[in-house]
Amino acid sequence: MPSDTLLTAADTDMAAPEQTRPAWGAVFSMSLGVFALVTAEFLPASLLTPLAEGLQISKGAAGQAVTATAFVALITSLFISSAIGRIDRRWVLIGLSVLLVVSNLIAASAPGIVTLLIGRVLMGIALGGFWSLSVATLMRLVPEPDIPRALSIMFMGVSAATVFAVPVGSYLGALIGWRGVFLAASGLALLALLTQILTLPPLPARGRARAGILFEVLRRPGIGIGMSAVLLVFAGHFTFFTYIRPFLENVTGVGVDGVTLILFGFGLANFLGTYLIAFVIQRSLRLALVAMPLTMAVLAVLLTVFGGIPVLDAAMIAIWGLVFAGVPVAWSTWITRAIPDQAEAGGSLIVAAINFAIAAGAALGGGLLELSGPRGVFLVSGLILMAAVVTIVSRVRLK
Structure with a gap:
């Protein structure tokens, strides 16, 4: 079988938005959807200990x-467009939200690890599918000048989940148990589902399904190198962020309360950043793409060299949160401009790149933590981000 038939996507024409007037209610429903998705994604991390005790398994399991x-989510992001073919995207998004509700209910009632994993597999399908289709969907909900603002609104759902999911999940877990938290997440997902049913307009598929679109898109001038830049930026961030707690405990010297407060500051700044980035992108997308990883690289080096003063560390980490909030918005905007006729394929590729970067950054950071400690992790994070800056400045094309 030829290799270009292994990965497929719908050959859909997304070149122009369908809305002459912005459908902000539908945009809000997308934001609520990602809030419910990311909240559910984070729950195992915030409930790890009671979850393991309740199922009588190890924390590692x-x-x-x-x-x-x-x-x-990674696999789904690559195959979702070809799998759904010519199905109306409105019904696909609603179906993915139904999967999210079901996955949380399965997790809440799981008698053991196998059932829990079944629920999380369904969660992964919903997560990868929804994210892959989100950019192309927003392009059809608002006129082109409003796309950066619409993306910012959607990503506010991510930032809100970042701020609230882990602390609220832990707090509610102590009050109503981990099963009750998953039930509450089902209620949130159901609210998102109902909102989408009420606000999303019909979104019929365009074009025809054919094999090899992902490879074809990657072969277009500038797209492959752009995806490499995406991978570098997110790998640099997650090399840093995955191991921020050991840094705060061992270098900054704060306890659990201090860690919680600093991370809450990161989350609040991140939420603000999703609002501000639309204004930066409207001024210059290239400025946004270059300035964000450059600022993060400088912060990583400063934390490596001068880290250890709680107030300064907290301030720099908050600035990092403010700046990083714009990264997914800016790169999603780049997709809408670089390949407007293949936004679904572009969305699939960028979601796959981000998930690979998360895994690679976390794995690299773990090895560095053992070899050189938290300062070494942050230094390498800065170097990866500088490599991203060089790649963007020298190779990434903007239209």
């Missing part, structure tokens, strides 16, 4: 609920 979700 319980952690596989996170691994399963990420792996299935």
Whole structure:
């Protein structure tokens, strides 16, 4: 079988938005959807100990609920467009939200690890599918000048989940148990589902399905190198962020309360950043793409060299959160401009690149943590981000 038939996507024409007037209610429903998705994605991390105790398994085994979700999301992001063919995208998005509700209910009632993993596999399908279709969907909900603002609104759902999911999940877990938290997540997912049913307009598929679109898109001038830049930026971030707690405990010297407060500051700044980035992109997309990893690289080096003062470390980490908030918005905007006729394929590729970067960054950071400690992790994070800056400045094309 030729290799170009292994990965497929719908050959859909997304060149122009369908809306002459922005459908902000539908955009809000997308934001609520990603809020419900990311909240559910984070729950095992915030409930790891009671989850493991409740199912009578090790914490390591319980952690596989996170691994399963990420792996299935990666695979789904590559195959979703070809799998759904010419089905109306409105019904696909609604179906993915139904999967999210069901996955949380299965997790809430799981008698053991196998059932839990089944629920998380469904969660991974919903996560990978929804993210892959999100950019192309927003392009059809608002006129072109409003796309950066619409993306910012959608990613506010991610930032809100970043701020609230882990602390609220832990707090509610102590009050109503981990099963009750998953039930509450089902309620949130159901709210997102109902909102989408009420607000999403018909989104019929365009074009025809054919094999090899992902490879074809990657072969277009500038797209492959752009995806490499995406991978570098996100790998640099997750090399840093995955191991921020050891840095705060061992270098900054704060306890659990201090870690919680600093991370909450990161989340609040991240939420603000998703609002501000639309204004930067409207001024210059290239400025946004270059300035964000450059600022993060400088912060990583400063934390490596001067880290250890709680107030300064907290301030720099908050700035990192503010800046990083714009990264997914800016690169999603790049997709809409670089390949507007293949936004679904572009969305699939960027979601796959991000998930691979998350895994690679976390793995690299773990090895560095053992070899050189938290400062070494942050230094390498900065070097990866500088490599991203050089790649963007020298190779990434903008239209």
